[in-house]
Amino acid sequence: AEQPFVLKADGSEHRVEYVPGESTTGLFGGNSNWRGPIWFPINFLIVEALERYAHFYGDSLTVECPTGSGNRMTLHEVSRELSRRLASLFVPDASGARPCHGADRRFADDPHWKELCLFHEYFHGDDGRGLGASHQTGWTATVAPLIEGWAKGR
Structure with a gap:
C-alpha cells in the first residue's frame, strides 16, 4: 500500500x-x-471464523469496520458486511454492469450474455473485476452460502 x-x-x-x-x-x-486480490476460499474461511467467534462472544466484542472508520461492529455484523461485499461482486448496478465482469459490456448489454456470471479464480482488490481462470466454479462458488446467509440475516 x-x-x-x-x-x-x-x-x-x-x-x-x-x-x-x-x-x-x-x-x-x-x-x-x-x-x-480477493480470493474466495480465504474470505469464506474468514467469514466462517467470524461467525464462530461471534457465537462465543455475542455482542460483547466489537471491532472497527472498516479499518480507520471509527465505526464499531460486532463480529456477526462484520461477517455480514464481508458477505455483502463479496456477493456484491456479482450484483448488477443501475446500468446492468457487474463488478466481476470489469469493463466488458457484453455481460450488461447483450441479452445472450446478460444473465451469465463468470466465477473467476480471483478478483481485483480495488475494482472487483474477475482475474485468472474464468470458470473457477469450485472455490468461487463459496459465494453461494455467503449470499444465502446474508439474505437470511445470519
Missing part, C-alpha cells in the same frame, strides 16, 4: 508491495499473486 516492506541488502533494494490484481513479478510462476 502506501508503505511497502523494503529490504536493502548488498546494495540492492527488495520490495513487497500491495498489488490489487495480476502479479507484477515473475516469481512464483507468473500471475500467482496472493497479496492483493
Whole structure:
C-alpha cells in the first residue's frame, strides 16, 4: 500500500508491495499473486471464523469496520458486511454492469450474455473485476452460502 516492506541488502533494494490484481513479478510462476486480490476460499474461511467467534462472544466484542472508520461492529455484523461485499461482486448496478465482469459490456448489454456470471479464480482488490481462470466454479462458488446467509440475516 502506501508503505511497502523494503529490504536493502548488498546494495540492492527488495520490495513487497500491495498489488490489487495480476502479479507484477515473475516469481512464483507468473500471475500467482496472493497479496492483493480477493480470493474466495480465504474470505469464506474468514467469514466462517467470524461467525464462530461471534457465537462465543455475542455482542460483547466489537471491532472497527472498516479499518480507520471509527465505526464499531460486532463480529456477526462484520461477517455480514464481508458477505455483502463479496456477493456484491456479482450484483448488477443501475446500468446492468457487474463488478466481476470489469469493463466488458457484453455481460450488461447483450441479452445472450446478460444473465451469465463468470466465477473467476480471483478478483481485483480495488475494482472487483474477475482475474485468472474464468470458470473457477469450485472455490468461487463459496459465494453461494455467503449470499444465502446474508439474505437470511445470519
